Amino acid sequence: MDLTEPDVASIDVDVARLQDAVRDATRVVPEGARTQWEVGGAPRAGTLVRAPAGVVRYEPADLTVTVAAGTPFEHLAAVLREHGQECPLDPRDARATVGGLLSAGLSGHRRLRLGPLRNWVLEVRFVTAEGRLVKGGGPTVKNVSGYDLPRLLVGSLGTIGVLTQVTLRAEPLPAASQWATTARPPSDVRAELFRPSSILFDGRRTRVLLEGEPADVEAQLRAGALEPAEPPAWPPGANRGRISIAPDRVERLGARLTNAGARWLAEVGVGTVHVAGDTPETLTAAREAAAEHGGWLLREAGAPALDPFGVPLPNFGLQQRVKAAFDPHGKMNPGRIPAIDPDPAREIA
Amino acid sequence: MHDLVNDLRAALGTDRARAEPLELALYARDAGVARGRAAAVCWPSSTDDVAAAVRIARRHGRPFVARGSGTGLAGGATPVGDPVVIVTTHMNRVLEVDTANRVAWVEPGVLNLDLTRSVHHLGLHYAPDPSSQQACTVGGNVATNAGGPHCLASGVTSTHVLALDVVLADGSLARLGGLEPDQPGYDLRGCFVGSEGTMGIATRIAVRLSPDPPAVRTLLLGFDSVDDAAATVSGIIAAGIVPAALEMMDALITRAVEDFVGAGFPRDAAAVLLVELDGLPDGVDAQIGAVRAVASERSARTVRVAADEAERALLWKGRKSAFGAIARIAPDYYLHDAVVPRTRLVDVLEQVYAIAGEHRLTVMNVFHAGDGNLHPLIVFDAREPGIWDRVHAAGDEILRACVEAGGVLSGEHGIGLEKREAMPWIFSADDLDAQARLRDAFDPTGAANPQKVLPAGSRCGEATRVPEGAWI
Incomplete structure (x- = not known):
């Protein structure tokens, strides 16, 4: 696939077919590269649908890029890199599709400096339960024309519509980029650094990603007494989850996680704690620890018996109304956010 | 009407609700041009007061309109449908500054600049900085998803709002978002920000505070042509630099500002750029060098780096008082707001000047x-007969030109009343129907700021529900 010469006409044909498929299906299961297939509840059986792939429009001077939602992230990254740019969605697995990444809505490890995934999305196009093609947002870097459908779609796990195309903001690649490490506590390190891209802490060592002008990276290494290091590894284990917690509670939570036998890596200043263990029980214990500190754990992989979210959806009535407004019969990716699916008994009644 | 005001007074306090002609006139419009009419105006001082006001409005069968300082330019706070206007300006406390999480909890009536001032001693600031920041409220900023010059690098309001306590249209309370980085389910916080008061009223807002940059430098660049200035903008981005702010002023406005403020802008330049770079000192120096190089390639005739904080503040004072400066040229102005892809700036600007010329109007950028x-x-004199028709016609044509260049209707002012009829220019019937569904899910009653944002007929099938005997 030559991604610099998009075949927009064929993408349009694929989208039209996708609209037909969604309209005619009784249950729709959107599929990307299945790199985050276990995020949320297990998908129920239904008609598998895929978005087309390809770069639709890329204007480096505008710092915007439009891609079909089935485009693998690694292809997008390669196209942007040729012009010295990136879109920091930062997936764990670069084979992930852009649409899949946005549907799962999980931000990458540079959220501290670059913000959450949702901030990079300018426009979405998606197919609704009735098979209509809907656009939300707009292609410019700044826009307040109408309601923010892009933010509704990000993280909705395919339960509102099937993403077909998105416009993303791009950024110049940093001139220099360096991981570094220290034994000093992360809060001390954070106080000394200006706009670090990431500060990770595993209970023993603090790891920092510095990006920007080469002189600044050097100066920050000195200021924080940091030693250059290799990028850190994610905590290994078949059972994985991510905890969301107020950032100032991360270090206290970490001690509890260690006691619970979990391996973990916290994003300092963000409040995301990546957890892994050899058994499902580790995630259960980590979830309890998170709850004690006012947080919650999203199951990301393994532990199939574990509830995907483990907490009731906040503002459940409002969430239900939003779901029902777009998908009253619950045909869009049922099971993925189990609580939001319409009650079949009620529907019959 | 009397019952309504009495009920509001009983709930909020005798001095907290009025329906006298003076108040109704004062609150008939915001800083935009559209006038409406309120049934009553009230000034709650707490979340409970806001909820009570909403419930009382509903009990009397009236809609409600939230209002901060009324600096909005799109008529978003203009009362339509004889509503109760709920003014948040008495809810102006910074409730909590949480330095560990770099978050402040504020009431909606806190002024944007007051928030930044209240955390200045901590080396922190609130990043969105609309030009009206001395007067506009954070609650209003949330409603419009406000921007400002420094949103180029740091993002608009939505990227700085972590959580909201809101009163929904039925008077119930909800917390949207949170200090945790993610919440299960849909991003209701993201849906609410920028919804222009049509989903409810925010009564407590958790905003992200940003650390002050160690170094800030501002450059003033003057050019003999708008083309060169625009090419410099593109050149800076192409050099891999996203400045903290990157503002342009054309010849007319530069002269007006210079006469008004005396900031040292070149009075004979065709266009002026203000470029602000911030970060660590070495990097900022390197970027100043790069920007100078790009500017001289584009034959900039003025390249001035503000020598100190006083000079920097003066340059920004010039930029932010542009709208005050034009009062010296003509008594009235109509300010537009649209976004085009950066690469289309030059040809869209040419069209803007041409359209104004055709309508015999003066336009400044x-x-x-x-x-x-x-x-x-x-800029114009409203006493001139027929002038409003020309102003509106030119405004419509400018907006059309922006849309045709691949742009959108608004970058930071919002749609409000002003642009809702233009929404079909960029959105299909299905797009608008989807937006209406989201709005209605938050407010099934339709009582929250009715007739804003979406044009009539946005809901699928709505257009077919024509009352009997109506003209089609």
Whole structure:
């Protein structure tokens, strides 16, 4: 696939077919590269649908890029890199599709400096339960024309519509980029650094990603007494989850996680704690620890018996109304956010 | 009407609700041009007061309109449908500054600049900085998803709002978002920000505080042509630099500002750029060098780096008082707001001047060039017969030109009443129907700021529900 010469006409044909498929299906299961297939509840059986792939429009001077939602992230990254740019969605697995990444809505490890995934999305196009093609947002870097459908779609796990195309903001690649490490506590390190891209802490060592002008990276290494290091590894284990917690509670939570036998890596200043263990029980214990500190754990992989979210959806009535407004019969990716699916008994009644 | 005011007074306090002609006139419009009419105006001082006011309005069968300082330019706070206007300006406390999480909890009536001032001693600031920041409220900023010059690098309001306590249209309370980085389910916080008061009223807002940069430098660049200035904007981005702010002023507005403020802008330049770079000192120095190089390639005739904080503040004072400066030229102005792709700036600007010329109007441009956010400013004397028709016609044509260049209707002012009829220019019937569904899910009653944002007929099938005997 030559991604610099998009075949927009064929993408349009694929989208039209996708609209037909969604309209005619009784249950729709959107599929990307299945790199985050276990995020949320297990998908129920239904008609598998895929978005087309390809770069639709890329204007480096505008710092915007439009891609079909089935485009693998690694292809997008390669196209942007040729012009010295990136879109920091930062997936764990670069084979992930852009649409899949946005549907799962999980931000990458540079959220501290670059913000959450949702901030990079300018426009979405998606197919609704009735098979209509809907656009939300707009292609410019700044826009307040109408309601923010892009933010509704990000993280909705395919339960509102099937993403077909998105416009993303791009950024110049940093001139220099360096991981570094220290034994000093992360809060001390954070106080000394200006706009670090990431500060990770595993209970023993603090790891920092510095990006920007080469002189600044050097100066920050000195200021924080940091030693250059290799990028850190994610905590290994078949059972994985991510905890969301107020950032100032991360270090206290970490001690509890260690006691619970979990391996973990916290994003300092963000409040995301990546957890892994050899058994499902580790995630259960980590979830309890998170709850004690006012947080919650999203199951990301393994532990199939574990509830995907483990907490009731906040503002459940409002969430239900939003779901029902777009998908009253619950045909869009049922099971993925189990609580939001319409009650079949009620529907019959 | 009397019952309504009495009920509001009983709930909020005798001095907290009025329906006298003076108040109704004062609150009939915001800083935009559309006038409406309120049934009553009230000034709650707490979340409970807001909820009570909403419930009382509903009990009397009236809609409600939230209002901060009324600096909005799109008529978002204009009362339509004889509503109760709920003014948040008495809810103006910074409730909590949480330095560990770099978050402040504020009431909606806190002024944008007061928030930044209240955390200045901590080396922190609130990043969105609309030009009206001395007067506008954070609650209003949330409603419009406000921007400002420094949103180029740091993002608009939505990227700085972590959580909201809101009163929904049925008077119930909800917390949207939170200090945790993610919440299960849909991003209701993201849906609410920018919804222009049509989903409810925010009564407590958790905003992200940003650390002050160690170094800030501002450059003033003057050019003999708008083309060269615009090419410099593109050149800076192409050099891999996203400045903290990147503003452009054309010849007319530069002269007006210079006469008004005396900031040292070149009075004979065709266009002026203000470029602000921030970060660590070495990097900022390197970027100043790069920007100078780009500017001289484009034959900049003025390249001045503000020598100190006082000079820097003066340059920004010039930029932010542009709209005050034009009062010396003509008594009235109509300020537009649209966004085009950065690469289309030059040809869209040419069209803006041509359209104004055709309508025999004077237009000035001062805008956020870095993100393509145009603010054509038509200046006129409203006493001239027939002038409003020309102003509106020119405004429509300018907006059309922006849309045809691949742009959008608004970058930071919002849609409000002003642009809702233009929404079909960029959205299909299905697009608008989807937006209406989201709005209605938050407010099934339709009582929250009715007739804003979406044009009539946005809901699928709505257009077919024509009352009996109506003209079609």
